[in-house]
Amino acid sequence: MIFTVYRTWIRGLCWVGMSACWATVASADLDSIALTEVKGILRSRCLECHRAEASSTDFDVLDVESLIKSKTVAPGDADGSALMRVITTDDPEVRMPQDLPALPAEEIEKIRRWIAGGAKAFPEDVQRPEVQQQEDAFAGLVGVExxxxQILAHQRKQKPDHQRYIRYFSCNHLLTRGATRDELNLQRDALAKTINHLTYERDPVELEIIDGETATVFAVDIRKLGWHADVLKASDSFLATKSSLDKYDLILLEYPYGIGYEDSETYDRLEREFLKPSEMVRQIPYLRSDWFCSTALQPVLYHDIMGLPHTVSELERDIIGVDADEELHHERIHRGAVILSGVSRNNRAAERxxxxxxxxxxxxxYSSNVGSENIFRDPVDLHGVGGEMIFNLPNGLQGYYLADAAGNRLDAGPTAIVTDKFAxxxxxxxxxxxxxxxxxxxxPFKDVxxxxxxxxxxxxxxxxxxxxALYPEQDELSALLKKDTDRFLGALExxxxxxxxxxPLVPVTRRYLEDPLLLGTVAGELGLEDSEDMAAVFRSRQFTSLGLLPLASKGAIRRDTWEDYFDQVVHQLGLGKPVVPLDAISRRNYAPLGVGPDITLTTTRGTRLFGAGDKIAILVKNNGKLPIFIELIGTSTRGENIVLVPxxxxxSPGxxxxxxxEGTLTVKAATGQEFITVFSSDQSFVAGTRYHGKHTAxxxxxxxxxxxxxxIVKKTLVIETR
Incomplete structure (x- = not known):
């Protein structure tokens, strides 16, 4: 660890050698959802080439009648259908989709079952709502205005003292590409489930649908979630433009899809009446619901919104309110174990x-089933290599925590021990x-x-x-499991x-995080209905340098690539003024397209992996021909920031x-990652503000x-200590 000790030193201690409300939308039946799933697969994987408007095909992949007429699908005969042959063949010249990853086995099986079941017609897509008297600022854009x-109209209905606490989410962008009612219902349910997993308030919080039957724009009062409370305070509140950050601010800082529309009268009114009075850290009127569900339930946001500390002992003491050691000592726990589970590769014990x-x-x-890790050798004194902690929230849902053998918080579990079948x-x-x-x-499980x-x-x-005494009779254990399950399902209802x-979270988050993004998909996310002209745009010089060329040749990109360059695409296309996530923890590097300094950030050791006792210094070099200005920030393994260079x-050039x-930094014996981040610009810029709090990075x-x-160019060097 480097920066924790350095903070102590600069405070004046001796130098020690620095160390390092639901609308009545009916629930879809399972058959309808299955049809929606197949339509969604074909939309995301095949529609780019096989749609009614495309000249390269004689059928529309979303029109079942067209599929049957073209003999692409033979209802009731999956093996005899051309569609099944081209998505299952090993011949790369024949397999579809061409030049893209093969369909996952589970998606192929869903298509097979659909054909074998008679290839029923797909549910219709929800019709996009019309906007009367569209502003010039939104010409060519679908859905944004x-x-x-809808948000502006909703704000004007609120009491003045309530307006600043309302926040908005939307899945309306899905309508550009096309979405069924079932898909939109899943988006809504996933959002409701997500926000209620991110609160310590006792009462379940309902989403308010604010756009009627379309049901794509949602409002929530963040006071009901406890998100309005300040969690981080500015280190120098006198100089800071905002003296503190609440939980919603933390979410805004990570959001990659923010856009301002300076030439829009609607946006201007929204800015005056809502965005500025709300004092949000970033003036973003709404968040995409699919991004939120997929991101807020992962570190760093999940840990920070829930205020989860760095160790299990702190979690039990400060968050859950249980003295686990005392309860275990007095045998006031219920324990069970299994040899095989759906998550762990090895034997696993669980304590309630x-x-x-x-x-x-x-x-x-455990990492194995042999030796001291064979639970039957000593089922009393257990020494695993890590574990999962699950605790009831006040609303009856559950909070989660992963830890290693020493009880230190983990962002993810090692795949050699636990796996996620949905990832x-x-x-x-x-x-x-x-x-x-x-x-x-x-x-539920049976103790062995x-x-x-x-x-x-x-x-x-x-x-x-x-x-x-520790392992109860199965009837007693099963009764406790049922009690806990009933509590959770009651809360979820x-x-x-x-x-x-x-x-709902499985289809929503998998679609967002894992589906390959084709040209039509990204055009839809930009609010552009016609993707044909976009191919030429992505062939232009300014876009090829972004690595987006596959979009111009019916190829695909991944979600992280799209998030990384979204703001620059918006800027280049003149769609609005992007709100750059410059200070996002999840975005360690940022370089505006074609502008900004050329710098090198490294250490005197020329490596990012260090051991205890290593002595290093940090080097920032200006490789350009003009003077630049820099700001250097260090981040410790516990997420604490410190200004190294103001x-x-x-x-100067070179x-x-x-x-x-003078001197060096001495690396201390502590495992984990620390970060060195340099901000640089061709012009002098105002320093950032450090915000600090408890159990929050x-x-x-x-x-x-x-x-x-x-x-500003942002570049980060990861320092890892063995």
Whole structure:
């Protein structure tokens, strides 16, 4: 660790060698949802080439009658259908979609079942609402003006003291490309489920649909979620443009799709009446619901919104309110174990503790099933390599936490031990993987330890009586599991307004995070209905340098690539003024297209992996021909920021700045990642503000209104300690 000790030193201590409300929208039946799923697969994977308007095809892939007439699909005969042959063949010259990844096995199976079941017609897409008297600022754009006008109308209905606490989400962008009612219902349910998993308030919070039957724009009062409370304070509130940040501010800082529409009268009114009075850290009128569900349930946002500390002991003491060691010592817990589970590759134990809001479950996971990791060798004294913590929230839903053997918080579990069947890369990420898996709450299981131990004689090498005290009879364990499941499902029914028929987060987040993005998809996300002209745009010089060329040749890009360059695409196309996520923790690097300084950020060791005792210095070099200005920030393993080199520091052409100017930093024996971030510009810029709080990573925030004339380049070096 480098920066934790450095902070102590600059405070004056001795130098020690620095260390490092539901609308009545009916629930879809499962058959309708299955048809919607198949339509969604064909839309995302095949529509780019096989649509009615395309000259390269003689059928429309979303029109079942067209598929049958062209003999692409033979109802009731999956194996005899041309569609099945081209999506399952190993011949790369024949397989569809061409030049793109093959369809996953589960998607192929859904298509097979649809054809075998008679290839029923797909549900119709929801019709896009019309906007009367469209403003010139939104010419050629679909949906954006509609959403903004819905928000403005809703704001004007609110009491003055309520307006500033209302926040908005939308899935209207899906209508540009096409979406069925079932798809929109899943978006709504996923959003409702997500926000209620991100609160410590007791009452379930309902979404308010503000655009009637279309049901694509939603409002929520963040006071009901507890998101209005300040969680980070400015280190120098006198100089800061905003003295504190609330939980919603943390979300805004990470949002990659923010756009301002300066030539729009609607946006101007919204800015005056809502955005500025609300004092949000970024003036963004609404968030995409699919982005929010997919991002807010993952680190860093999940940990910070929920205020989850860095260790299990702090979690139990400060958040859950359980003294686990004391409860275990007095055998006031219920334990069970399994040899095989749907998540862990090896034997796994689980302990249940009574908690203020219901139950607290803690798993003990192992990296193998042999030696000391064979749970039957000593089912009393367990020493796993990590675990998952699940605790009831006040509203009856569940919170999640992953930890290593030492009880340190993890962002993700190692795939050698646990896997997520819903994730493309199989990585278990807190808490998205957990919420998707625990769709009905705690998973029921049958303990294998007590039945095995009961029949054995004494003198087993461990205390049999203690084992039987810790591991209850299966009837007792099952009753507790049912109690916890009923609590969760009851809470979820209140959140959704009905029993959950299908888990919504799996399809919504997988579509957002994992579906390849084709030209038509990204055009739709930009609000552009016609994607044909976009191909030529992405062939232009300014876009090829972004790595977006595949979009011009019927290829695909990944979601992270699109997020990384979205603001620059918006700028180049003149669609509005992008709100750059410059200070997002999830965006470690940022370089405006074709502008900004050319810098190198490295260390004197020329590596990013260090061991205890290593001595290093940080180097920033100006490789350009003009002077530049820099600001250097360090971030510790616990997310604490410190200014290493203040804003305004000038580097001449070819000049290298060293930190510290004299001596070196000594790396301490602590594992984890630290970050060194340099902000640089051709012009002097206003320093950012550090915001600090408890159980929440620091934020270093710049006032974007002061830097628009001087684009800033952000570059981050990851320092990893062994």
């Amino acid at each position: 509609y959403v903004l006008k 503790y009574s908690a203020p809001h219901g139950a607290y479950w803690k798993s003990i996971d 493309e890369d199989k990585v278990v990420r807190n808490a998205l993987s957990c919420v998707r898996c625990h769709d009905k709450g705690i998973k 330890v007590r039945p095995a131990i009961e029949s054995l004689p004494g003198h087993l090498g461990f205390n049999k009586k203690q084992v039987l 209140k959140v959704l307004g009905r029993p959950q028929s299908i888990e 804003a305004g520091t000038k580097l 000049q290298e700045h060293r930190f510290p100017e 620091d934020r270093y925030v710049h006032d974007l209104s002061t830097i628009n004339t001087a684009p």
